[in-house]
Structures are given as C-alpha cells and as structure tokens.
Amino acid sequence: MSQKFRRVAFIGFGERAQGLARTIATTLPEYAEVVAGFDVREIAFSDDIASRCKHFRFYKDHHEMLADPQIDVVFITTYEDTHLQFTLDALNAGKAVYCDKPVVQDLEQAEQLYKFVTSRSCYFQIGLNLPYFPVSLKLKELLDKNTVGRVTCVRAVCDLNAAFMRRHIMHKFAEPRIDFTCAKITHDTDLTQWLLNTYAEEVWGLADNFRWRRNGEAPVFNDTVVIAGRYHNGALFTQTLTSTGSTRRQVDVFGVDGEISANLYGDEIHVTKIDQGEETVKLPPQATLGHYGADTKILRDFFDYLDQGEQKPRWPERILSSLMVPLAALNNGVVRTGDWYRGIISNQS
Known part of the structure; x- marks a missing residue:
C-alpha cells in the first residue's frame, strides 16, 4: 500500500466541517492538510482552524474549488438535501468523496447515488462514525x-x-x-x-x-x-x-x-x-476529542482506504440500508x- 499525503477541501464549512478539519489538523497531520472550503454563508473560523490550516482558501463557487487539481479529497458536510448533487459534482471532477450522514434525503436519491458510485471507478465513503x-x-x-x-x-x-x-x-x-x-x-x-x-x-x-x-x-x-x-x-x-x-x-x-x-x-x-x-x-x-475518538478512527480508516488504490466505493450498500x-x-x-x-x-x- 503506497501512502499519499492528501489535500482536503470541504463543501459546507460550518460547525461539523470545522470539527472534522480540526481532527485532521490535530490528530492526523501526517495524513492530510485541509486547504480549501466552500460555503454560501459568511463563515467565522475558530482560531485553531485559522492557525493550523495555513494554506486554507475559501471559495464562494464550489465548481471553482473542484477545478483545483491540487485538491484530491472532498468532504461534503452540508444539509442532506444538497448532498446528492455535490457528491456527483465532486466525483465527476475526479475527487475522492467523504459524505457526512444522512447521505441523501430520500430513497429515490439513495438508489440514484448507489447506482452511480457502483457503476464507475471512484472513491466514496459515508461518514457513519458510530x-x-x-x-x-x-x-x-x-x-x-x-x-x-x-x-x-x-x-x-x-x-x-x-x-x-x-x-x-x-x-x-x-x-x-x-x-x-x-x-x-x-x-x-x-x-x-x-x-x-x-x-x-x-x-x-x-x-x-x-x-x-x-x-x-x-x-x-x-x-x-x-x-x-x-x-x-x-x-x-x-x-x-x-x-x-x-x-x-x-x-x-x-x-x-x-x-x-x-x-x-x-x-x-x-x-x-x-x-x-x-x-x-x-x-x-x-x-x-471528536466523538470519543471515533472521528479520528474513521478518518484514518478513510485515508488508508484511499491509499489502497482500488477505486471502488466503500460500503455502498449502506447508502441504502x-x-x-x-x-x-x-x-x-x-x-x-x-x-x-x-x-x-x-x-x-
């Protein structure tokens, strides 16, 4: 398994996103760096995010962010009624995707997403940390x-x-x-x-x-x-x-x-x-920190999954179940x- 340092971007940079960014910066700095975020709102960053994510760039257009070739991983932490389109956009841009739960808002979207990720080579995982x-x-x-x-x-x-x-x-x-x-x-x-x-x-x-x-x-x-x-x-x-x-x-x-x-x-x-x-x-x-350490464990597992190099979605059946x-x-x-x-x-x- 070859290890690669990841550059991570967030679609949605509210409380949950900043919590995950903080976990990456403080407990997994050898795995990845958070370099970008998109949000339609004016977001206030906590001091530790500002100090630890020194190369962070904030975007108001997620398409512009996804076009950055330096970004290879995208975390989707918006409301679930926007998850499907953001996931499709990120995967179509060639990014690995970590989508927070609930993965989508209804069963029709769940079926659509399951069929999409299982019909192509891609990296995809849901953020089910429990x-x-x-x-x-x-x-x-x-x-x-x-x-x-x-x-x-x-x-x-x-x-x-x-x-x-x-x-x-x-x-x-x-x-x-x-x-x-x-x-x-x-x-x-x-x-x-x-x-x-x-x-x-x-x-x-x-x-x-x-x-x-x-x-x-x-x-x-x-x-x-x-x-x-x-x-x-x-x-x-x-x-x-x-x-x-x-x-x-x-x-x-x-x-x-x-x-x-x-x-x-x-x-x-x-x-x-x-x-x-x-x-x-x-x-x-x-x-x-991070749900009794669960966030660190699932994020480390996610980055290790990417390092394995097999472009298959992880746990795709859990999109449905x-x-x-x-x-x-x-x-x-x-x-x-x-x-x-x-x-x-x-x-x-």
Whole structure:
C-alpha cells in the first residue's frame, strides 16, 4: 500500500466541517492538510482552524474549488438535501468523496447515488462514525465471538436532552428538509445492522411531535419515534428516539445464551449469561476529542482506504440500508425494506 499525503477541501464549512478539519489538523497531520472550503454563508473560523490550516482558501463557487487539481479529497458536510448533487459534482471532477450522514434525503436519491458510485471507478465513503465508538467496536468483537449465542432481539435507544435540542437541533429544522428522525437515528439504525452483519427485512414505525415547535405553530419535524422490525437474519429489533430526557445511546443485544448491554457514551459493557451471572467489561480511558475518538478512527480508516488504490466505493450498500429504516418508519405502517434493498443490489450486480 503506497501512502499519499492528501489535500482536503470541504463543501459546507460550518460547525461539523470545522470539527472534522480540526481532527485532521490535530490528530492526523501526517495524513492530510485541509486547504480549501466552500460555503454560501459568511463563515467565522475558530482560531485553531485559522492557525493550523495555513494554506486554507475559501471559495464562494464550489465548481471553482473542484477545478483545483491540487485538491484530491472532498468532504461534503452540508444539509442532506444538497448532498446528492455535490457528491456527483465532486466525483465527476475526479475527487475522492467523504459524505457526512444522512447521505441523501430520500430513497429515490439513495438508489440514484448507489447506482452511480457502483457503476464507475471512484472513491466514496459515508461518514457513519458510530461503529467507530470504542464501545461499538467492543460490542462488535463480542458479537462476532458469538458471546451470547444466536441473537434474537436488539433494543436500541437514542435519547437527547432538551439543552442539546435547543442549542444544536432546533435551528437546523426551522425549515423542512429531511425529517429529524432520519437526520439523527440514521447513525443508530446503521449501527445495529452493522453489529449483526445484516439488514432490515421489514420495518414498522410511528413518529410524532410533542414539544419542539416554533412559537406553538404546527411542528416542522418529529421529536419522538418508535421503530420495530425484523432483520434479514431473523432477529427482532426496536429503536426509539426521545428528546427531553438525559443524553444516552443504549444498545441491548439479547441472544439465546444471554444479553450484552452498553451505553455507547460510557466506558463499560455488561455481559449476562444464563446460569453464569454478569460480567463487566471495562474499556480503557476514552478520548474526548471528536466523538470519543471515533472521528479520528474513521478518518484514518478513510485515508488508508484511499491509499489502497482500488477505486471502488466503500460500503455502498449502506447508502441504502442506513436510510431505509428511519424513512420506512415515517410511513406509520409496515414496510418491506428487504425487498427494496435486494431489488436494487441484485439489479446493479
């Protein structure tokens, strides 16, 4: 594997983009340098971005930025209703693309993007970083070892506190874009499918708004969600989203021989086996920068993927599977997601 120093540009240079740029500059300076950014807004840079990204150039036209031959990697961190076109523009310009989640805004765009990246030579990856959380990686290790036997059920919880909702979320959904259900728990539903090496076969869900409205008017997004379904491997699952309690991301995996339980924001995993009692698996102290170190891990993995030199999209099937569960839940009924998923995969193959 030949290593190459990358010059990175961002389409969209708001809070999330600057967080990723900071991670590259502070933890991966031997891999890449952030040299450019495009945004339609007037953006204020933090002091550390200004000091660490010394060759940074700001663009008001993303086509002009993509025409720069010195740029070889583009991160797309805009709102999801613009992701598809920006991704196509960047790939057509010959750039490697890292697109933040949710990758697109609906299933039609997901199908279009999947067919596009799998029909040509290109570098493409979604920024699904939840599997890179330390607890997630340990969960995956335990499940791959068949620690609790055949998995029968997964229960996942995403709880957000009111302060986070008001500070970070409300302004993003002042105008209808993608529903908050997809914007937030795309991560979570992708994680549980990844943990079990499977995909959702059928999904049922209900979503509603109970609190977060603007001036008491009609809601612009759902703030509470319940999802249930069955994976292709036969296991059942549930996923909930709430927005007025404490902050946690909890995953409980039940198998024929016991249970594995963990808060992804914690530092331990509880394993309970039938007739053997409970064992607590302690994790080493976690990094605090960039989602418990997950951003550094996924970015390093992404740059290593580019160095391998094989121009194939990474995890293209997750373009489909990461979106289909939360979007299906918004139908307030049962959706046969597996039929849709297999139909696209098989036709493209």
